[in-house]
Every structure is written in C-alpha cells, then in structure tokens.
Amino acid sequence: MTTVLIADDQPMQRFGFRMLLESQDDMTVVGEAPNGAEAIRLVDRHRPDVVLMDIRMPGLDGIEATRRIVATGARTRVLIVTTFDLDEYAYDGLRAGASGFLVKDAQPEELLSGIRAVASGDAVVAPSLTRRLLDAYIHHLPATPGQPREDPRLATLTDREREILTVIAQGWTNTEIAERLHLAESTVKTHVSRILSKTGARDRVQAVILAYDTQLVSPTP
Numbered sequence: 001m002t003t004v005l006i007a008d009d010q011p012m013q014r015f016g017f018r019m020l021l022e023s024q025d026d027m028t029v030v031g032e033a034p035n036g037a038e039a040i041r042l043v044d045r046h047r048p049d050v051v052l053m054d055i056r057m058p059g060l061d062g063i064e065a066t067r068r069i070v071a072t073g074a075r076t077r078v079l080i081v082t083t084f085d086l087d088e089y090a091y092d093g094l095r096a097g098a099s100g101f102l103v104k105d106a107q108p109e110e111l112l113s114g115i116r117a118v119a120s121g122d123a124v125v126a127p128s129l130t131r132r133l134l135d136a137y138i139h140h141l142p143a144t145p146g147q148p149r150e151d152p153r154l155a156t157l158t159d160r161e162r163e164i165l166t167v168i169a170q171g172w173t174n175t176e177i178a179e180r181l182h183l184a185e186s187t188v189k190t191h192v193s194r195i196l197s198k199t200g201a202r203d204r205v206q207a208v209i210l211a212y213d214t215q216l217v218s219p220t221p
Contacts, residue, residue: 002119003030005046007039007062008054008081013104017052017081020108027115034058036065043069043076049119055082055093063093070097070202077118081111099203121203151214153199161198162216164191168204169211 004027006017014032021027030046033039037060039051051069055062066078077099094101099118102111157165167177174192178185192204201207211217 002027002050002115003046003048004028004115005031005033005039005042005048005051005076007033007036007051007057007065009034009057010054013054017111020111021115024112027112036060036062039065040068043074044072047074048076050115051076051078052081052115053078053093053098055080063096066093066098067096077121079114079118081106094205094209097202097206100205151210153210154214154216156198157195161191161195164188165195165199165207165211166217168192168195169208169217 004021006014006021006029008014008017011034014034018029018032021029030048031042033042035057039053039062040060042048043051051066053062053066057065062080062082066080069076069078078093078097079100079102080093080098081102081104082093083104100114102114106114154162163181164177167180172180174185174188177183177188181188183191192207195201195207196203199207199210201210
C-alpha cells in the first residue's frame, strides 16, 4: 500500500486528489496539508511514501518544504503537482530535491502512474514523462554554450557513462539508448544505475538536472 500526503492550499484540489487516490486499491491518503509548514509536520508524523506537493502555498511554499523534507534523509519522496503555466518555480522545486513533476491538467492515469513510479524508487519519473518535463521547462534554463563545467561528479564517469547521461538529458528512453547505441537494455540499466550512484543523483530527473547544471547538455531554443 502506497501512502500519500497531499499538500495544496486549495481545499477542492485536495478533495479531488483524495477521491482519485482512494479509488485505488494500492493507495491510501494519510493526511492533507494547506501549506508547506504543515506538510513538513505531517511528513514527520506519518512518514508517507509520497507527498503530492503544490508549489505556491501561503507561508512556507512547496519549494522550501521540499528542500527541508529531502534534507531530513527520510524515505519520503516528493512529486510536484502544480499549474505550470502560472508557476515559474517548477525547476527550482526539482532542484530542491523533488523526484518528479506533473502539471495539474495531467490525465488521472498520468498522476497515478507518476505516484507509483516515485514510490517505487526505480524509474521515479518514467523516461516518457522526463521527455515531456524537459519540453515544458527547458526554456527556463540559461542557454550558456561552452564546454561542460568541471564538476567532480562528472569526473567519476567513464566515457560511456557520460555519453549515456547526455542522451538521458535529451529525453531518450532506455529502449532508445539500447537501440541507438547498440547495447543490451540490461546493460543500459546497469549504466544508468552506476551513473546515479557515482553522481549522487537520487533519480533520473536529478541526473538530468546535473547534466544541464554542468553544461554537459545545453538547452536549445
């Protein structure tokens, strides 16, 4: 059973999320928070598997709440669910340590799939969702061309691992990587696992952020 905490300042939004989640046999809602401070308190109390985190909330916002939850080292993972069209801080939320990102007009199946992925600690955000995520927020990143910035995390990677990190950041799925680089998919998964371990990235999304932060990959118009 996946336990979920809903953090959103809109009561009707929380109600809608709760109705959807509790219609699933493998999910249960352990609490609701109208702001970031309450979300932190309830995470400490209930230790949920996943927090559905809005960004814009009164008082302590979702970005700072995410940062503090992740900093505790708890197993709880954060899935940001926000109205991206109105919110320029989605990228900051991911940088703060969120394990995924969805917009509120996502289909119910996408939300449920995202929660399960995040809770599993495996794909966290499926590659197909990572590609959509990149398409959505890439224009918020500074387009600074040049050589990759020297970073000790990149220095630990082999040439093949650096190549695979590059194409992950471009939104390639494991299957696409295997086909285009002529590798077994199991080998690709091993490389991805090693990349996450060596760089200290919590998941695939954090690895993508690292690739852009270090200019291993540069945003394109």
